[in-house]
Amino acid sequence: MDSITCIFREKKLKLTPQRIAVYKYLKSTHEHPSAEVIYKALQPSYPTMSLATVYKALKTLVEVKLVQEINLGEGNFRYDGNVVPHPHVQCMNCGIVGDVEGINYENLNTQIEERTQFEILSNQIYFYGLCPNCKNK
Known part of the structure; x- marks a missing residue:
């Protein structure tokens, strides 16, 4: 608070x-x-x-x-x-959204800057698939 x-x-x-x-x-x-x-x-x-x-x-x-x-x-x-910057994963069937923890992509912005000459200010990474509940149905 x-x-x-x-x-x-x-x-x-x-x-x-x-x-x-x-x-x-x-x-x-x-x-x-x-x-x-x-x-x-x-x-x-x-x-x-x-x-x-x-x-x-x-x-x-x-x-x-x-x-x-x-x-x-x-x-x-x-x-x-x-x-805190972190990727998200969404189920394409039920729509639930979750955090993806433990994936280190800190150097991604630097790599993109080197390849594009852009100054990267932020990023958002999303993954799409089926959650365990929907996958098992």
Whole structure:
């Protein structure tokens, strides 16, 4: 909580209860929920919070780099409370998204820079396949 308070103070942004709730929710899960899933999960505790407020909170949290936005294509955005660079894997059948841990690709940006002469600022790596549940069906 100290980091979110410091970052919002530094950026001169208002730290609202709704922004805190969205941030805490994302930090408490290893899932990669959509804004709609976050909204439904927070509804019992924040009955007056609108879906638009959740979207605005997510936009702000992404802008200050406290949350990672994952673009799975076709306007299907998910959110991740883990902002350390890491690849993601998505099931092409059920849509579940997971983290890929233990894969070191730190030198990838340097290799791409050397081959393209671009200055690489960031990257996102996605893998697509079938999760164990869907594979066994």
